[in-house]
Amino acid sequence: MQSIIDEIARDMMAIENKGEVASYIPQLAKVDPNQFAISVALTNGEVYQAGCADTLFSIQSISKVFTLTLALGKLGDNIWHRVGREPSGDPFNSIVQLEHEHGKPRNPFINAGAITIADLIMQGHAPKEVLAEILHFIRYVADDDSIAIDEKVAHSELKTGARNASLAHFMASFGHFENPVEKVLGTYFHHCSIAMNTTNLAKAGLFLANNGVNPVTGYTVVSAQRAKRINALMLMCGHYDGSGEFAFRVGLPGKSGVGGGILAVAPGKASIGVWSPGLDKIGNSKLGTMALELLANKTGWSIFGKESC
């Protein structure tokens, strides 16, 4: 495994066009695109890393996997009254479907869906308390108590978050929100601004690769059924309108973020964190996707089968 990912990291660093860093969040626009990291946590507890795997980056929408897991823990299947589980086929910040579908977002991973999930997990509590809970959960699954919110990114998002604010107010106009819109947005912007490295991410996803159980501690994080369902949502919706392309090329459940990270799950085998800040046109990490495609091909981990037998 070490030689496979060393080779992938070398190949990625040699590519000249590394994509464009997200510019609509000014703090993310400052990140050097010339960086790549990959970490692979196997279900037997071994962890492998290559590139700048200790460098922290903004996990952005990858945080939606953890907030969805928390929401399911608190409310179970009741969340599906407020959010759907179908791919949207639209960009992550799109508003068009919301009017037709009466303020019910297509899935928990587009922005409207994740803002709804933030409203659901708040249950009348202050953003500070909910964020402490989200952080506590992520630190627990990643086994790293130093994981924290990058306040600069959170403020940068807050200042330029007109689109997300529009989505939230539009949904609130249907009478769906249980908490004040500004507080829900504050919670959402802050959980998107959590900083992690690829090894944190790989470890944090292990429970999804191992039927809901963290294979290192032996603790059950979620039921096997829930892990399977979260993986299904990641496969179908985790890359927005690029989810089909990601399934076609990589063939693993995955969740991307505009910070350039991707968490991918190879059920029964491994959890993988990759990061490279340059994005493709859809807003998914360009080199991150390429690296996962190479890894899936070299290991035969695609859930759809191997390239050759």
Ligand SMILES: NC(=O)CC[C@H](N)C(=O)O
């Ligand atoms: N795709 C993403 O990572 C988007 C998350 C970002 N915080 C936003 O709301 O726009």
